[in-house]
Amino acid sequence: MIRMMTYDECVRSLDIMYQSALNLSMSSYPSYADGTKTYEDFEQSLLRSFDRENEFVLVYEKNGKDCCWIHFMLEEDSKYCGLLSLQGQSNIGECTQEFLDYLKDIHPGYHCYFGFSSLNTEAVDTLSGNGFVIVDSCYHGILNLTKSHTYLIDSNINEITHQNYSIFKNIHDKVSGNMYWNSNKILENISRWFISTYNETAMYSISTKNMIEIFGFDITLKNDSMYEFEELLKSHINSGINKQKEFLVFFVDDAYISSLTRHGFTIFGEYKCLFKII
Template identity: 25%
Template structure:
């Protein structure tokens, strides 16, 4: 039985216990029980979020938090936490959400160590659109690097020029140029040019509530890949993030498993590997 949750304490302890088990947890991760509680409360009080619970014989078996954006027909989990009987519980969640959000794109993020979730998602023929190494840098571990090339912070007046470069690599992401332009104030975008042409960029989202920045993407044209430009883009972004009194405590960075040069660049700056992440997509 699926039930919409209206009381935080109905699911908080159950969800927090599963969050702490890397073999059962999902994404985003919650650092503290208070963070999880805050997100449950937000879902209960939101018009574009919902938290649902699955019960079997009056026993709580799973909790799902998700949100949706109607104009984009986009939806995504903020927690998918299942104790056991994974396939049965997940099917009930998917059927419920599918009835609500028919024909929406639906995204589910899980830790790569959650084998039951991955097996379920792949058996349902969901597409794995991202397989990443999760890295994190705290200010105390930051190692400044000498920047050898000219990297600049994008001004809004330059955005239309940048949009063409961005969509060449990120046109299929939610954060394509159309959505970034609409929410430009929450991003910092750094660019590298050769002969007046944009050849590389890194774009970073500010998460004020957590005093954190998240690297959403780093893109390079093939002809500059061997010039160490990714290291300079990362270093310039970090230099600004950690300016004195900036208020930023940490930087989160999901790096695709195949991008060895990018991973080496962030490790050299003091990032540490935290986890491995997979994101799956289907149409409801």
């Protein structure tokens, strides 16, 4: 059975929920297992959801025992549904199925984007069996910025602001398709973003409390773009260090793994994003 969780239940279950979230094979993305987020981050994210109209916390029970917990969000205007955390001690596949059935009954028509480690085979297989398709499969790279250093970068790198935003928009609009972070949405939140471009390529990252995550690398020309990639990557490393952030996170295709490791990144694991309109 799956049901809404109360605030008091959530407080009492925080410790066991967090311990479950540290197991990649029993949890979702965003991951709390990669060392970039803390127990306090997990606690704050869950408890503040009870003050937000578009966030919900569910618990999955089996034989009278709490097995799994789900924290998710809905955006009414865009019909977007995303996981903020899903973790459990057992029965992850059954929990995922119950969650999908719940969404179909209560929130039909939403565009669901759910991320999991490739190690969480129960959840991935359950989603695939329900018609979800893998829209992104990549590798999770982490750079400890406190142990990194700044780089000299190509003088042709442009840092994007309100004033020259059209440079980035012209690149991003060619490749963004139905991406959640389209040009308009990034512009609305531009104070949180660092964006750099080089010729017809662009890279963009978003800041949180102690880290920066590179959300994308846009290529519009069909040529060898490794030089552009590495120069843009260096600009984001520099930005993170200058902002005194602790970590830089980047999800990349296997073609870029060697470039990341040359610049000090650790490859944490393989990530899969699955999509379906419920």
